Amino acid sequence: MSDVCKIELAGQTYELPVITGAENEKAIDISRLRQETGYITLDSGYGNTGSTESEITFIDGEKGILRYRGIAIEELAEKSDFVETSYLLIHGVLPNQQELSAFRDQLTYHSLIHEDMLRFFDGYPPKAHPMAILSSMVCSLSTYYSDSLDPNNIGQVQSIVPRILSKLRTIAAYSYKKSIGQPVIYPKNNLSYCANFLHMMFAVPSESYEVDPELEKTLNMLFILHGDHEQNCSTATVRIVGSSDANLFASISAGICALWGPKHGGANQAVIEMLETIHKGGGDVKEAMRRAKDRRDPFRLMGFGHRVYKNFDPRARVIKAACDRVLSNLGVQDPLLDLAKRIEEEALSDSYFLDKRLYPNVDFYSGILYRAMGIPTEMFTVMFALGRIPGWIAHWVEMKKNQERIGRPRQIYQGATNTSYIPIQERS
Numbered sequence: 001m002s003d004v005c006k007i008e009l010a011g012q013t014y015e016l017p018v019i020t021g022a023e024n025e026k027a028i029d030i031s032r033l034r035q036e037t038g039y040i041t042l043d044s045g046y047g048n049t050g051s052t053e054s055e056i057t058f059i060d061g062e063k064g065i066l067r068y069r070g071i072a073i074e075e076l077a078e079k080s081d082f083v084e085t086s087y088l089l090i091h092g093v094l095p096n097q098q099e100l101s102a103f104r105d106q107l108t109y110h111s112l113i114h115e116d117m118l119r120f121f122d123g124y125p126p127k128a129h130p131m132a133i134l135s136s137m138v139c140s141l142s143t144y145y146s147d148s149l150d151p152n153n154i155g156q157v158q159s160i161v162p163r164i165l166s167k168l169r170t171i172a173a174y175s176y177k178k179s180i181g182q183p184v185i186y187p188k189n190n191l192s193y194c195a196n197f198l199h200m201m202f203a204v205p206s207e208s209y210e211v212d213p214e215l216e217k218t219l220n221m222l223f224i225l226h227g228d229h230e231q232n233c234s235t236a237t238v239r240i241v242g243s244s245d246a247n248l249f250a251s252i253s254a255g256i257c258a259l260w261g262p263k264h265g266g267a268n269q270a271v272i273e274m275l276e277t278i279h280k281g282g283g284d285v286k287e288a289m290r291r292a293k294d295r296r297d298p299f300r301l302m303g304f305g306h307r308v309y310k311n312f313d314p315r316a317r318v319i320k321a322a323c324d325r326v327l328s329n330l331g332v333q334d335p336l337l338d339l340a341k342r343i344e345e346e347a348l349s350d351s352y353f354l355d356k357r358l359y360p361n362v363d364f365y366s367g368i369l370y371r372a373m374g375i376p377t378e379m380f381t382v383m384f385a386l387g388r389i390p391g392w393i394a395h396w397v398e399m400k401k402n403q404e405r406i407g408r409p410r411q412i413y414q415g416a417t418n419t420s421y422i423p424i425q426e427r428s
């Protein structure tokens, strides 16, 4: 069967090549469509449009499959840690012992930010959202590396990758400390990536702090699960900003802003706020279902639904399974977990959700774990961003390696046709 797509337009037949992916996905290559036919395609929200060919992450939304560089997310969540998975995403292969040790050392020795940057935090109001701080601080970070901003200089890019991975973790922890009026806690070189973050988040100068291994293990798992997700909104943003030859700091800053939206990474905060509201209102799950199904009601069942997954999000399965274990190991009782399980059970027996194939996504249970770990709700999306950094970097590097053209979608114009200027005295 020939891999060619034939279309007929205005009585003329055209042939377009068909691309077959490594997992047998099919695409019609329309890169010459306008040149040959004068037509463009239209696909609001890009639900049917591929922006690139990528080797980083594979998702099968119908089967609920997610693999980083071919390795199943369930296996990585169980056997790997965040630093090793970050290396896998960015470099395309699992590191050998020497490569892994060298990568860990890079992240350890690039964890401090310039001392002058501490003063930046003083300019934010106490209740400033940490995503606003993270995005602006990562862009400001670029001013300290003005000699390493050439996006087409591999050596310069490789010098800033560990800095971004390591310093954004520090900035996130510092923003938390500033928000609660505590002194920032400097990173310690004898701690692992995740243990260092927990140390910077929860240690205080006046007493010693031991990182709980259960928290460190849980954080590694959560960061791995958020590591990458192919062409999601924020990753597509990082790629398109980078396609203008903007530097990696600027591209990541834009990705953080895209992730902030409650339809995307901001959903993990919105889920907990939703569960708290339902819980405070008496836990009426039926009423929540009724509102979620009412198109006139802006209420959405946050943490449910996904553009790609029309089955269980495999990340949600892993996180849900971890909730009972981690909360019991931490000795935490959270009524919101039981409420979340009741909502899931109710939704997955309701034809509205089943017909529209709306299942729990990565954000539905993640907040339960963050809460149990002592992470405040407004920091949840920052946690998502910290996990997603290796994925954003991997895609940005891939886009540069493939020398992709600047991203510039077309449109169909539907506005006023050719009209003349009307002098103000003649206007109504």
Ligand code: SDX
Pocket: 045, 228, 229, 231, 232, 233, 262, 263, 264, 265, 267, 292, 293, 299, 300, 301, 302, 303, 304, 305, 306, 307, 308, 356, 358, 361, 362, 363
């Ligand atoms: C993430 O893309 C990624 O990979 C993202 C992500 C990643 O790792 O990067 O996986 C992370 O962003 C997960 C999604 C987090 N967002 C939420 O949980 C917010 C709630 N979900 C919805 O806003 C929605 O499901 C989206 C945004 C996730 C997906 O939106 P789509 O694909 O544009 O789907 P849609 O809005 O067109 O919905 C299809 C139908 C609609 O009904 P009809 O117009 O057909 O009658 O399903 C309904 C929607 O009204 N619907 C919901 C719903 N989600 C969709 N109805 C009630 N509650 C919901 N949550």
